[in-house]
Amino acid sequence: xxxxxxxxxxxxxxxxxxxxxxxxxxxxxxxxxxxxxxxxxxxxxxxxxxxxxxxxxxxxxxxxxxxxxxxxxxxxxxxxxxxxxxxxxxxxxxxxxxxxxxxxxxxxxxxxxxxxxxxxxxxxxxxxxxxxxxxxxxxxxxxxxxxxxxxxxxxxxxxxxxxxxxxxxxxxxxxxxxxxxxxxxxxxxxxxxxxxxxxxxxxxxxxxxxxxxxxxxxxxxxxxxxxxxxxxxxxxxxxxxxxxxxxxxxxxxxxxxxxxxxxxxxxxxxxxxxxxxxxxxxxxxxxxxxxxxxxxxxxxxxxxxxxxxxxxxxxxxxxxxxxxxxxxxxxxxxxxxxxxxxxxxxxxxxxxxxxxxxxxxxxxxxxxxxxxxxxxxxxxxxxxxxxxxxxxxxxxxxxxxxxxxxxxxxxxxxxxxxx
Amino acid sequence: xxxxxxxxxxxxxxxxxxxxxxxxxxxxxxxxxxxxxxxxxxxxxxxxxxxxxxxxxxxxxxxxxxxxxxxxxxxxxxxxxxxxxxxxxxxxxxxxxxxxxxxxxxxxxxxxxxxxxxxxxxxxxxxxxxxxxxxxxxxxxxxxxxxxxxxxxxxxxxxxxxxxxxxxxxxxxxxxxxxxxxxxxxxxxxxxxxxxxxxxxxxxxxxxxxxxxxxxxxxxxxxxxxxxxxxxxxxxxxxxxxxxxxxxxxxxxxxxxxxxxxxxxxxxxxxxxxxxxxxxxxxxxxxxxxxxxxxxxxxxxxxxxxxxxxxxxxxxxxxxxxxxxxxxxxxxxx
Numbered sequence: 007x008x009x010x011x012x013x014x015x016x017x018x019x020x021x022x023x024x025x026x027x028x029x030x031x032x033x034x035x036x037x038x039x040x041x042x043x044x045x046x047x048x049x050x051x052x053x054x055x056x057x058x059x060x061x062x063x064x065x066x067x068x069x070x071x072x073x074x075x076x077x078x079x080x081x082x083x084x085x086x087x088x089x090x091x092x093x094x095x096x097x098x099x100x101x102x103x104x105x106x107x108x109x110x111x112x113x114x115x116x117x118x119x120x121x122x123x124x125x126x127x128x129x130x131x132x133x134x135x136x137x138x139x140x141x142x143x144x145x146x147x148x149x150x151x152x153x154x155x156x157x158x159x160x161x162x163x164x165x166x167x168x169x170x171x172x173x174x175x176x177x178x179x180x181x182x183x184x185x186x187x188x189x190x191x192x193x194x195x196x197x198x199x200x201x202x203x204x205x206x207x208x209x210x211x212x213x214x215x216x217x218x219x220x221x222x223x224x225x226x227x228x229x230x231x232x233x234x235x236x237x238x239x240x241x242x243x244x245x246x247x248x249x250x251x252x253x254x255x256x257x258x259x260x261x262x263x264x265x266x267x268x269x270x271x272x273x274x275x276x277x278x279x280x281x282x283x284x285x286x287x288x289x290x291x292x293x294x295x296x297x298x299x300x301x302x303x304x305x306x307x308x309x310x311x312x313x314x315x316x317x318x319x320x321x322x323x324x325x326x327x328x329x330x331x332x333x334x335x336x337x338x339x340x341x342x343x344x345x346x347x348x349x350x351x352x353x354x355x356x357x358x359x360x361x362x363x364x365x366x367x368x369x370x371x372x373x374x375x376x377x378x379x380x381x382x383x384x385x386x387x388x389x390x391x392x393x394x395x396x397x398x399x400x401x402x403x404x405x406x407x408x409x410x411x412x413x414x415x416x417x418x419x420x421x422x423x424x425x
Numbered sequence: 426x427x428x429x430x431x432x433x434x435x436x437x438x439x440x441x442x443x444x445x446x447x448x449x450x451x452x453x454x455x456x457x458x459x460x461x462x463x464x465x466x467x468x469x470x471x472x473x474x475x476x477x478x479x480x481x482x483x484x485x486x487x488x489x490x491x492x493x494x495x496x497x498x499x500x501x502x503x504x505x506x507x508x509x510x511x512x513x514x515x516x517x518x519x520x521x522x523x524x525x526x527x528x529x530x531x532x533x534x535x536x537x538x539x540x541x542x543x544x545x546x547x548x549x550x551x552x553x554x555x556x557x558x559x560x561x562x563x564x565x566x567x568x569x570x571x572x573x574x575x576x577x578x579x580x581x582x583x584x585x586x587x588x589x590x591x592x593x594x595x596x597x598x599x600x601x602x603x604x605x606x607x608x609x610x611x612x613x614x615x616x617x618x619x620x621x622x623x624x625x626x627x628x629x630x631x632x633x634x635x636x637x638x639x640x641x642x643x644x645x646x647x648x649x650x651x652x653x654x655x656x657x658x659x660x661x662x663x664x665x666x667x668x669x670x671x672x673x674x675x676x677x678x679x680x681x682x683x684x685x686x687x688x689x690x691x692x693x694x695x696x697x698x699x700x701x702x703x704x705x706x707x708x709x710x711x712x713x714x715x716x717x718x719x720x721x722x723x724x725x726x727x728x729x730x731x732x733x734x735x736x737x738x739x740x741x742x743x744x745x746x747x748x749x750x751x752x753x754x755x756x757x758x759x
Contacts, residue, residue: 013747020739024732029675032626032714051629051669051710084722086714120751124744134740331752338745354732355724358675362729 007111014107014123018100018133023089024082025134026096027348028356032086034095034136038062042070049216056213057170058138061098069094084356092136099132102144106315109147110322113154118318121330127311127337130345134353137308142172143315146292149178150319153285158182162198166205174312177295181274181288188275240347241304245377266298289320293391297384307344310380311337313387320391329390331398336383339406347376371417378413382406427617428599429706431609432683434496434545435596439489441466443587452481466587470507470573474580484570487592491515491549491560494595496610496682497569499544500588503537507583508574510534511544513551518563525552525566531679531697534574537583543698545610547595550684553650559687595683604633604705611683611695612704618690626714628654628672630692631707635666640699644670645677646692646711647685652677658697666703 037059040046052059069091073079079088087095103123110119122128132140149164162182168175179202186195243262274291282290296312299305314333321330345353346367351360361368369375383406390396416422441447443462450468452458457471458481470481489495503509510533513525525548526532532546552560573585598607605612628646636642644656654672662668681695692709694701724732 010747010751013743017739017743021736025736036626036712036714051671051712053671083724117752120748124748126741126744129740129744134736334748338741341740350733350736351724351729354736355722355729357722357724362733 021133022093022096025353026092027135031136035087038066049213050218065097096136099140102140103132105144106147115322118322121334125337126341130341139308139311142168142175162201170209178288178292242377242381245374262302266302270295310340326395328396328398332390343376369418374417375413379410382409427615429605430613431598431605431607432611433596433609435594438592440591447485468585471582472575472580478576480572480574482572489566489592491564495548496595497546497592499590502541502586504583505537505539507537508534512570513566514568515566524555527555547683606703609701614692616690623713626712629710631669633666633705635703636701637699641697646672
């Protein structure tokens with residue numbers, strides 16, 4: 007286990023200094039530099055939920071210290087952050103990956119832990135991109151680990167922390183609250199609401215003091231799918247219905263997002279009635295939610311990581327090795343798709359508009375090819391999760407390759423969208 | 426902040442009643458085009474499917490001075506499936522002709538929507554954008570034309586109907602406070618700042634806005650006459666009139682229909698459709714950075730290749746090989 011832990015850290019640390027999503031890392035660096043350079047806690051326009059800022063502060067303090075001691079950090083290519091600075095900014099996410107691995111390994115799910123920890127997509131998001139989905143996931147996994155052991159209060163705390171990083175974490179929390187409501191467990195319900203309220207107050211108090219509440223208030227519609235700002239979309243629905251090769255739509259205004267929202271409680275109630283344990287019902291309903299949100303909302307590419315740990319836990323507790331291996335392949339293919347969609351040159355050199363891996367990136371109709379392939383992957387993941395357990399076969403990868411090649415042929419070479 | 430200005434349509438300068446024979450038609454042989462001018466301008470065109478894009482143009486002479494801010498407002502309807510545009514040209518005091526349109530303008534190659542549309546064009550701004558400099562004193566717009574076009578291999582019967590064409594003074598209403606009410610196509614917030622020379626990372630504009638039901642607007646941050654950053658295009662929210670818009674240099678691809686001040690920094694909220702009836706600016710924040718422009722820069726191909734190989738080695742090859750070894754080769758014996 008320790009060898010795997012070390013290997014996972016080596017690959018992450020090898021990648022982290024030379025890569026980074028230029029815009030996201032510039033944002034994280036901007037806020038940390040402002041605090042450690044000028045002592046200003048600037049939460050007024052912090053673009054995400056503030057937990058990320060709090061978690062980055064202590065880790066970045068070590069970097070600030072070594073810089074104050076005279077450390078000269080190299081600046082690589084056109085990145086907005088210094089090489090070692092990028093490592094420190096990504097370190098909370100990398101440590102979260104380690105945390106998920108340890109949580110799974112220590113609860114008898116070593117294979118699930120390995121398939122998560124050494125998953126290229128998880129490595130890509132935390133160590134190359136520098137996005138913080140791993141932080142949400144570590145608390146999500148901690149919540150399910152607690153729930154599996156019937157520790158509901160610990161699960162509520164974990165899910166609350168998860169939701170305070172990315173709202174998706176609130177889905178299992180909402181299901182726990184729904185369960186208490188349905189079973190009329192008033193005391194349990196009050197405890198859950200008290201935990202949630204206290205964490206909300208603690209987390210948002212500094213933001214409100216900094217005058218950032220109205221920013222959050224106007225950003226919130228984007229998080230829940232009712233924003234009126236128009237931006238790029240990667241969702242399959244927008245990709246296939248838009249006449250443009252780069253769909254521009256209201257950020258999260260897919261009218262079908264309600265399918266995802268409604269399906270989760272319905273699935274949970276149906277699963278509960280089948281005498282599934284509370285842990286299994288919430289796990290399966292959350293997995294369904296992760297898949298459907300990726301299909302029916304204006305999902306961001308990094309959201310593809312959400313179903314992976316859920317599928318791996320489900321695979322582990324139901325002995326569905328086929329699902330576990332598919333979830334791993336899902337991540338590897340998602341890495342390729344997202345990497346070629348955003349452009350290798352952007353993460354490696356901080357340059358937009360490059361296509362070093364041409365003709366696999368920067369091609370016409372790329373969003374459509376990405377969208378069709380990812381929706382196929384998501385549907386296959388659902389099939390592996392809820393159909394009769396089957397062994398994983400490499401032919402499945404061939405099937406996905408055919409889907410990708412077909413989409414590439416029709417949208418990029420033939421250009422049927424222009425006919 | 427020094428002032429908030431609402432920019433809208435003022436007094437009428439000129440109006441085409443579509444009663445004379447000032448309009449002329451030019452059409453290629455591959456099309457059948459008919460022009461009727463009787464209270465409205467009706468252009469009916471049958472395009473045969475051709476290998477190249479085709480267009481039919483109608484034009485007339487006008488005489489609108491560029492010494493004053495003026496706005497052309499057009500009400501028209503165009504069939505779906507076709508594209509259309511409006512162009513202007515003029516002469517300066519020495520008699521030299523100039524174009525007052527550019528290919529990438531929002532006024533060009535617009536898709537026909539099949540419903541009535543209001544289109545506005547600030548003539549001074551269009552002239553500036555077309556030529557990169559403000560028109561010299563005494564310049565005039567002397568010609569206006571509309572065109573209807575189809576792309577290659579697309580034929581069919583299409584119509585352009587212009588119900589109204591008029592030029593009006595650009596009415597600027599200045600407010601000493603942070604809010605303004607009226608009927609505006611653009612809001613111009615002048616800041617007491619010189620042009621911004623530092624590398625801008627992002628700007629945040631926090632404001633309240635209300636407008637007609639069809640209001641759609643885009644915020645722009647100007648440093649002098651250059652768009653330093655642009656925001657997303659917003660529709661009105663049914664939940665709140667408040668908006669915090671982020672403006673990014675990487676989004677700067679458009680231009681509003683008016684020009685800001687030459688030597689200052691300003692925020693323009695440009696209505697893409699509908700009009701703004703109320704606006705109040707709460708806050709404007711600029712964030713600067715030493716970040717490079719991600720669209721400019723090169724990496725030596727050999728170095729790039731080496732880094733990509735290194736990246737792929739650690740991202741894909743090492744973890745996937747490790748997983749295969751762990752699950753297949755080093756499996757615990759049962």
